[in-house]
Amino acid sequence: MLFEALKLVFDPYVLWVIFASAAFGLFVGAVPGLTATMATALLVPVTFFMEPVPAIASIVTATAMAIFAGDIPSCLLRMPGTPASAAYTDEAYAMTLKGEGELALGAGLVFSVIGGLFGTAVLILAAPALAEVALKFSSFEYFWLVCLGLLSAVFIALSNPLKGIVSLLLGLLVSAVGLDNPAGFPRFTFGNAELAGGLTLIPIMIGMFAVSEIIRGVSRIDQPWVMAQAKIGNVFRGMWTLTKRYPGPVLRGSALGTAVGVLPGAGADIAAWMSYAVSKRFSREPEKFGTGHVEGIIEAGASNNSALAGAWVPALVFGIPGDSITAIVIGVLYIKGLNPGPSIFMNNAVSIYAIFMVFILADLLMLPLGIAAIKSAKQLLRAPREVLLPVILLFCIVGSFAINNSIFGVVLMLAFGLVAYLMEENGFPVAPAILGMVLGAMLEEHFIRAMIRADGDFLVFFERPIAGGLGAATIAVICVPLARRIFRTAA
């Protein structure tokens, strides 16, 4: 089976796709305002026409490259290339100003690779093991899992859970549109045939992740980008010393990143913020943080790349996305007949192992291609925005149209693009909304199914041991932050 998977990956066409998506990912990551999630949303219409393995491979490669490449403008422009680099942008820029730009870029690259490999190892080992357990799950367990996923998206690392809940509920509302519900009853369709089929998620995602970013980019079009350092030397110098000096932070960042990735709703950007904070908290030299100190970059840089792979664990095993990228990926998996769920490791084992190999390959490719991207940073960052943004926008239009060959896709893209822009500008996170859209149908279906089996008695939801445990965890996710808040105001 391994041999068959190898044959799938080392096919010239697949290798070509991986290489092209790597270049695409590096470009998207390096240009501020273009994000890894946006890269995924833009890739979907293209992957539509590919075989399953190259389709998924292109997304895996492009996102891994983009998350690393986000570090490049952090160092040179003091602007994160993707939100996942924002946590240590000031630190990296401070290093560049001190003349340590090479060290910052090198640390970003090398420890991104290590973090990515760590996350991939966890994915390869944990996902099949988890699937064994999940095979025995019934609607009760699935209902609680979905609840836990939705709520952790709201309560983990959000300063304002209330706005997170509103975002989540709006997402669930979108998922309720159409005929596709347990009763098969048309909801919110207003007699419109386009709405009866439910809202197609891909144009919505293109709107929320690409169009909203374009609007943001256009609103800042008159602010010039200024490079802090034009010439970049050998970025590998000193990397071995750093690895020997900071083995703890590397490991801690990778582990925390993977864990945050596995949790639904929180992805690479939150992982980086948390790891940077943890690094400062446990550092022997916390006073150096913020002045151009490499330790936090190492830990958070490993963390965001490991989160990327971690997010695939719940996505593959349960069909519950671990971050916004896998929220899009789940749709692609269904289209390609790789339906996520515990049986994916039996029904599509060869494809899944091929995808695992792509993860490893993408991380290893990051070293040579990352160097190339760093060396050509000057050209990459001179990409004229007044040309780039309109071209991407036309690409979005065609991509949204291509999913159903319907202009309604473009309407959805525009509407949700505006909504997402307004939400983010006003402090409403969009990740919970995406999660609600992807998981809404699953939540309702498992609830109704479980309710029928339980004959309307809610206590039955806690009777099976795993379901009971998940239920208790769900309640804890709600109650612990609330209790802490009440306790804090009382004290």
Added chain:
Amino acid sequence: MPGQKFGPAWFPGVIAIGLAACGGLLVFSGLRQASPWLRWPEWIGRRRPLLGVGGVVAGLLFYVFAADALGFHLTGVVLLTLWVRLLGGSWRVAVVVGVVATVAIHLSFYKLLRVPLPWGVFEQYAF
């Protein structure tokens, strides 16, 4: 549905209750902070961003209503040219980008991926 406790109205009903509750809480906390009812974004007073954002939204609306009649190719070239120009590119760059990018999308999406982009007024010249 009558006689069924958890019918199709149940799920949207729960969402509605949740939204009403959260909305109420947000209004309450907003009133307590005495923040203004409406605040314009900081870029609204600057010419280029304002024209750009307005142009992006208007252009997308124009595409939705005009693409079927005018066709993808004509709409694409016109929109791209105007967008590049609005964002600060020269007319020469704008026209070149408009034509080249539209042709590239035609070749990749229409020819390679077989997406049936509308031809509109050029229907008889479709290739």
